[in-house]
Amino acid sequence: MKNRDSRLPLYQRLADEIRDQIASGKFKPGDRIPSENEFIAQYGAAAGTVRQALQELVDEKILERVHGRGTFVKKAFDSTLFRFFRFNQNSNAPPESRMLSRELVTPASYVQRQLKLNDGDKVIHLTRLRLIDGQPALFEEINLKHEGFEHLLDYELSSFEDLLYPMYAEVCDQFIFRAEDTLCVEESTPEIRRLLRIDESLPIVAIERLAFNFGSTPVEWRRSRGRADYFKYRVDIR
């Protein structure tokens, strides 16, 4: 174990070690990591101590343990923005996506700050419509770090997957681990009304998302908009 502050408890240092190995890509989502006994042998710690380290990462939703099989790096999390809406869904068809545009651009200063970019860094800017039962439901503007996502520029827009995070993983070896969503209510603009096929001047809900990889580096910033009359969200407070 390299350069760990020995004032920290052993189980903490062990957890940090494993977390860093995941962030560095040594273990990827879906991989099985070493068993308890292997960690015990490798670090000379007691079983209870190793378990405590692993439990910490389970609580952080980085790891999943399966009785009899092993301990795995978590693969995906439920990132759907549709959690914030209830649509009059007739079928149970999954949402579709229609990519509208892709450009390599200089980011707005707000986006630059959110993604912690250096001056001159560019972003891949995507726009897409999300549809439920064929009806436009969300309009999305997506900004990705250029570095790490270059391969997205090679694909035809029409061949983009409906779900982007699995596609980032496949195509770019980039794994989204968590996100911060910020919601507010706005007036609809003529453009939004056209895209979402709204007649009246309904308010809309805007969701800004900053998404992070396992190393806690922000890699994607997006703004999604949907009609406010379909907005419905439940939180548990405790």
Add this chain to the structure above:
Amino acid sequence: MKNRDSRLPLYQRLADEIRDQIASGKFKPGDRIPSENEFIAQYGAAAGTVRQALQELVDEKILERVHGRGTFVKKAFDSTLFRFFRFNQNSNAPPESRMLSRELVTPASYVQRQLKLNDGDKVIHLTRLRLIDGQPALFEEINLKHEGFEHLLDYELSSFEDLLYPMYAEVCDQFIFRAEDTLCVEESTPEIRRLLRIDESLPIVAIERLAFNFGSTPVEWRRSRGRADYFKYRVDIR
């Protein structure tokens, strides 16, 4: 330990036991519960097993452990509805409350269902305004189970506390432990505009809250409304 399914792990039965004792009122929020050693002596379990039971209740946010002092039943949680808004707050003055009305009424059927009331059960219906810097910010309609909250009928409206949950605890010995908040966006009505002193026809955000005691019994249902242009909410997804 009475009537616990012995097929369950010991630490589970112990956790259930303690949880039930809290729900029954044997231990109240703020109380210190027995120490590890006392549980070890009482149940003949090993230290690690007792710790596992206690850790489970800490994860559920029922207990708090303080090194050197003991293990305590959690006192309060951050229940403020202002989490959903950002007001142009000049001072850092805490929100005030202005009680508008109180009635003992037959609940609407929706409220009756939410609070799991029997036919004929009445509810205490309160309305109040919440103010920030003296400006109306939220209008609230609150429905409380009659049973358990009778003492609220004895108080002058003007002597109600700004924060209701501490008042429920003091006056009625009723402790709110968690809540489910459901948000949506609505058109404003003339009455809401009058109460919140809104000129234009702004949309509003409505928050419906169902609040539970330690025994997971719903005891309060309320609907709160505020201007949608002040709505702003952040969630972490993982």
Add this chain to the structure above:
DNA sequence: TAGTGGTCTAGACCACTGT
């Protein structure tokens, strides 16, 4: 059956709190 994680024991010693 071998290997994994889950439960449980019975200690030791440390770190923090209040008196």
Add this chain to the structure above:
DNA sequence: CAGTGGTCTAGACCACTAG
């Protein structure tokens, strides 16, 4: 100082999974 929770050890045995 006594009493609390926090860290850590070195085992045992059980329950689940896969080959």
